[in-house]
Amino acid sequence: MDIGSRVRILPHANYKDRFAGCVGEVVYMSGLASGRVGVKISGHVNPNSKYGCFWFDVDQFELLESEEKTMLPNYSTASVRFLDGNTDSTFSYALYDAEVKPGDTVVVKTGHHGLSVAEVVEIDADGAKPVKFGREIVARVDFSAYEARKERAKKISELKRQMDAKVEELQQEAIYEMLAEQDTGLARLLADYRLLIETDK
Numbered sequence: 001m002d003i004g005s006r007v008r009i010l011p012h013a014n015y016k017d018r019f020a021g022c023v024g025e026v027v028y029m030s031g032l033a034s035g036r037v038g039v040k041i042s043g044h045v046n047p048n049s050k051y052g053c054f055w056f057d058v059d060q061f062e063l064l065e066s067e068e069k070t071m072l073p074n075y076s077t078a079s080v081r082f083l084d085g086n087t088d089s090t091f092s093y094a095l096y097d098a099e100v101k102p103g104d105t106v107v108v109k110t111g112h113h114g115l116s117v118a119e120v121v122e123i124d125a126d127g128a129k130p131v132k133f134g135r136e137i138v139a140r141v142d143f144s145a146y147e148a149r150k151e152r153a154k155k156i157s158e159l160k161r162q163m164d165a166k167v168e169e170l171q172q173e174a175i176y177e178m179l180a181e182q183d184t185g186l187a188r189l190l191a192d193y194r195l196l197i198e199t200d201k
Contacts, residue, residue, distance in 0.1 A: 013060035
């Protein structure tokens with residue numbers, strides 16, 4: 001279902017069944033109002049809506065033209081789990097890319113809420129099964145550049161830590177030398193320390 005899809009309002013919908021059986025056009029879909037769709041009904045204008053539409057739950061109308069007609073037939077079926085919202089359920093989606101594997105993160109075209117991100121749980125070994133409302137996997141999400149940036153940031157942080165430690169060590173040694181010039185006791189201690197360090201090498 002997309003903007004422009006034609007729908008028929010079912011009985012027991014909102015507005016006390018006033019629009020039951022009426023045909024309208026989807027004019028607004030938003031993830032902010034999950035499961036709610038704005039439908040513009042011919043001959044009726046909602047004065048409380050800047051779009052002039054009436055709001056219905058997705059189970060309160062039926063599509064007049066199935067989006068399945070627009071789908072190419074050569075797909076397999078994959079079960080996906082959404083990464084936010086309903087993470088406990090899986091849904092069947094058409095899969096055209098043979099490179100996609102279980103565990104991959106993918107962008108999917110949902111039936112009612114536009115594009116979303118999901119994880120592939122399983123690919124049906126028996127081939128294609130019917131899918132509803134033109135649901136399909138659009139593309140696999142490639143994390144390689146992101147992972148490379150994380151690894152680079154990790155290496156930079158480790159090098160910075162090592163450099164800071166070395167600078168601190170050199171600063172301390174410089175302070176010892178400076179003070180040893182003014183204190184013979186410290187000078188003897190520093191000489192003994194350096195002798196032991198050299199012996200360990």
